[in-house]
Amino acid sequence: MTTMNEITTLPGDGAEVRFSMWRHGDAAVRILPGMHLGDAVLGADIADEARRIYRSGVRFVSIEPTVDLGGRVGTEHVIPMLSFIRDLTSYGVEVDWRAQLTTPDGPEWWVYSHLFPPSAVEGPRGSEALAIWRARYHIGRCFYRRGPGFLQIRDRRHAGLRRLTVSDEAYVSAVEALAAGAGSDSVPATAMQVFEKHHLVVRIGDGVWWAPYRLRRWASPSWEV
Numbered sequence: 001m002t003t004m005n006e007i008t009t010l011p012g013d014g015a016e017v018r019f020s021m022w023r024h025g026d027a028a029v030r031i032l033p034g035m036h037l038g039d040a041v042l043g044a045d046i047a048d049e050a051r052r053i054y055r056s057g058v059r060f061v062s063i064e065p066t067v068d069l070g071g072r073v074g075t076e077h078v079i080p081m082l083s084f085i086r087d088l089t090s091y092g093v094e095v096d097w098r099a100q101l102t103t104p105d106g107p108e109w110w111v112y113s114h115l116f117p118p119s120a121v122e123g124p125r126g127s128e129a130l131a132i133w134r135a136r137y138h139i140g141r142c143f144y145r146r147g148p149g150f151l152q153i154r155d156r157r158h159a160g161l162r163r164l165t166v167s168d169e170a171y172v173s174a175v176e177a178l179a180a181g182a183g184s185d186s187v188p189a190t191a192m193q194v195f196e197k198h199h200l201v202v203r204i205g206d207g208v209w210w211a212p213y214r215l216r217r218w219a220s221p222s223w224e225v
Contacts, residue, residue, distance in 0.1 A: 017042035017081050018064040021053060025060035025094040042084055046181065050087035061088055062096040066122070069112060070102035076205040082112070083181060083209065089116045090213035092139060101126055109133070111199050111211060113157050114141035143215040144175065151175055153200065153212055164198065178210035 021037040022030045029035060037058055043049055053061065067082065068075045085095050095116040101109060101123030109121070109129045117137050121130040144153045150167040166172055171194070174187035178201060184192050192208075195201040202209045 017084070019084075020062045020064075021056075021058040022060040022062075023057055030060065042080060046080055046083045047087055050084065050091060050093075053088070054091040054093055058093060060094045060096070066098040066100050067118075068100050068102055069107065069109060070100070071107045071202065071204045072102065073205040076207040079181070079204055079207050079209045082115070082204075085115050086211070086213045089114070089139075090143070090216050092216075098122065099126075101129065107202050107204075110157055111202055113137065114143070114155075114211070114213070140215060142212045144212045145215055155198070155200075155212070157199070162198070164200075175210070178208065179212075179214070184208045 018039065018041055020039045023035045023037060024030060037056065063081065063085070065081065067078050067085075069078075081097075085097060088095050093116075097116075097118045099109075099112070099118040099121045101121060113133050113136065117134045118130065121127065121133070140154070140156070142153075142155045142157050144151050149169075149172075150165055151172055153162075153164040153166065155162040155164070166175060170188055171191050174191040174195075177186050178195070184201075192201060195210075196203070200211055202211055
């Protein structure tokens with residue numbers, strides 16, 4: 001049986017993001033011998049962690065802390081959790097997580113609706129948001145692809161499909177930096193303005209989170225994306 005028990009801590013805030021891993025998402029299957037692949041604490045290299053998890057045969061991950069989607073100051077620690085969920089979603093891994101809506105003036109819940117739907121959404125109108133989230137979710141709701149010298153972003157979190165092509169070298173570099181977890185001060189201010197305008201970057205407290213994931217599994221039928 002493959003297990004992953006690397007125990008590390010997140011840099012900066014001292015908070016631990018604990019998660020458990022299984023080979024299958026069905027609750028009746030998860031209790032069978034050999035389905036549980038271990039428990040771990042999220043490390044610093046989130047993209048590498050998600051990649052190793054998928055390649056080890058994990059298809060269902062349960063994350064322990066509730067994720068505050070309010071965007072208020074003091075919740076910057078949720079950015080690594082959101083990035084973890086985003087990267088797992090890009091591999092088609094099911095994620096069991098809980099979300100919380102805390103501030104009416106924070107980011108709208110739909111900016112997160114391309115992530116695998118949470119098991120519960122707490123807060124005002126949380127049940128309504130969750131029902132819509134589950135009904136509309138499919139792989140490829142908001143993703144980007146890399147081409148020779150450009151990036152293409154497709155976003156279906158809105159009423160229709162929005163397609164953006166990023167060909168400016170500085171903007172392409174900005175996307176790659178933000179996707180890797182860089183802060184807003186590491187990319188051009190003009191790029192941040194464009195990305196925020198299209199809700200591709202979400203401000204969470206004093207930090208920023210890059211929303212689209214890199215598509216790794218093409219949906220079928222392809223017109224969905």
